[in-house]
Amino acid sequence: MPSAWTQNFYHAVFSTHDRAGLITPEVEARLYPFLGGIVRDLRCTLLAVNGMPDHVHLLIRYRADLSHSDLLRHIKGRSSKWINETFPTGGRFSWQEGYGGFTVSKSAVPEVEAYIARQKEHHQRQDFKAEFLELLRRHGIEHADGEVFP
Numbered sequence: 001m002p003s004a005w006t007q008n009f010y011h012a013v014f015s016t017h018d019r020a021g022l023i024t025p026e027v028e029a030r031l032y033p034f035l036g037g038i039v040r041d042l043r044c045t046l047l048a049v050n051g052m053p054d055h056v057h058l059l060i061r062y063r064a065d066l067s068h069s070d071l072l073r074h075i076k077g078r079s080s081k082w083i084n085e086t087f088p089t090g091g092r093f094s095w096q097e098g099y100g101g102f103t104v105s106k107s108a109v110p111e112v113e114a115y116i117a118r119q120k121e122h123h124q125r126q127d128f129k130a131e132f133l134e135l136l137r138r139h140g141i142e143h144a145d146g147e148v149f150p
Contacts (some may be wrong), residue, residue: 004064005011005099006063006064007106008062008063008064009060009061009062009103009104009105010060010068010101010102011057011058011059011101011102011112011116012040012057012058012059012071012072012075012099012102013056013058013099013102013132013135014066014076014096014098014099014100015058015092015093015095015096016053016055016074016094017095017096017098017110018096019054021052021096022026022053022093023052023056024053026042026087027083028032028051030086031056031083034079035056035058035075035079036049036073036108038076039058041111042063042066042074044060044061044063044071045060045067046058046060047059047061047109047113048059048090048113049089049116050116050117050120051148052119052120052123057110057115058075058116059104059112059113059116068101072099076095078101080095094104096100100135102139132149133148
């Protein structure tokens with residue numbers, strides 16, 4: 001069999017540098033479609049995107065020959081450059097180093113899509129730090145106290 005037949009789904013979460021609330025409604029309205037363009041350019045599919053002023057969630061169906069780190073390097077690097085060119089301000093926009101990444105089974109895709117869609121409602125009750133630590137716990141990702149948010 002000369003081809004790989006896969007269906008890979010990835011829930012990526014990453015924040016702005018120092019979790020600064022830089023994703024204004026104006027930026028968000030143009031950023032999310034731009035992220036979709038980056039994902040399409042990588043020959044992947046963006047299934048869901050949403051977030052808050054300090055972070056974003058993406059659900060991506062990705063190709064078997066693309067590593068998670070390369071996927072996120074392109075998304076974060078190209079979008080940072082675009083934001084700085086499109087919305088020039090006194091400060092430089094950048095994403096926080098690192099990210100959370102969670103593989104998703106096909107059967108869980110609708111649940112993750114709904115979770116991402118409800119971000120604004122969800123964050124009326126829980127801040128990003130608590131949400132991220134909960135995602136790590138739910139996915140069994142071990143981490144030391146103070147390691148994730150020093």
